[in-house]
Amino acid sequence: MIEKIRIAELTSEEARQELTSEAVVLLPMGSLEDQGIHAPMGDYMAADLMAMEIAKAAREDGVPTFVAPVIPFGGKDYFESSHGGISISHATLCGILDDMFGCLERHGIRKLMIVNGHGGNVPAITEVALRWRQKAGLFIPSMYLWQVAYGELPALIGADKAKASSGHGGDPLTSVGLHFYPDLIRADMIKPAPTGSEIKGMKIGGFSSVVYDGAKIQAPIEALEATETGAYGCDPTLCSAETGDVLVKRLAAIGAGLVRDHVAKGLHD
Structure with a gap:
């Protein structure tokens, strides 16, 4: 298995060799909005890094897992009041996801999972994932990182x-x-x-x-x-960083397990 994980870093020949029907591709997405006056606006950075952690953990289980370029702009919601924030319409976000799914599916890359870091993306993810299941038999799960994290935090801290x-x-x-x-x-x-x-x-x-x-x-x-x-x-x-450390490890374990036990096996109708 090639050491490179990010699709953007593959050469075209490496992509032909590595992105086979057995490969799993993670699609990270987030937003650029107010995350608190103390935190960087781009939570898509965390979603992208979490996708990398999930991919690394899945590779340790022998699953050829790759990470697509992150979608940095979230679907429009009440955070459009964020100074300097950039959001995109529901229709635009649906179009981006449609095009990404279509490009990958054309080349037989059908084992996909979304790694999402923004609640405003959920409606578009739901709509497009359902559409691709109905028209092409794709079954694309979405791991909404922070929703999962809320459920895990009580046991961790x-x-x-x-x-x-x-x-x-x-x-x-x-x-x-x-x-x-x-x-x-x-x-x-x-x-x-x-x-x-x-x-x-x-x-x-x-x-x-x-x-x-x-x-x-x-x-x-x-x-x-x-x-x-x-x-x-x-x-x-x-x-704290300590909480972040245990949470990242737990989220990576959940994501990698989902990839190993289900996505890699082909969730197709």
């Missing part, structure tokens, strides 16, 4: 700490960032998320909701209206 540290701008992404690229994290800017935000006389209950009579009501608010620091419902000061 304790339920109470996980509850306090978890949220946008906190765990898991800040700890993962401290593990992967600590030099990009502004430790001097890390502070607990603000509380008590209101809009039009109602308490903000999340990035897309308000609270009325104890009930959460969906509302067209923007992230900047919910928090001026980018962090919401968490205490990022509790995040």
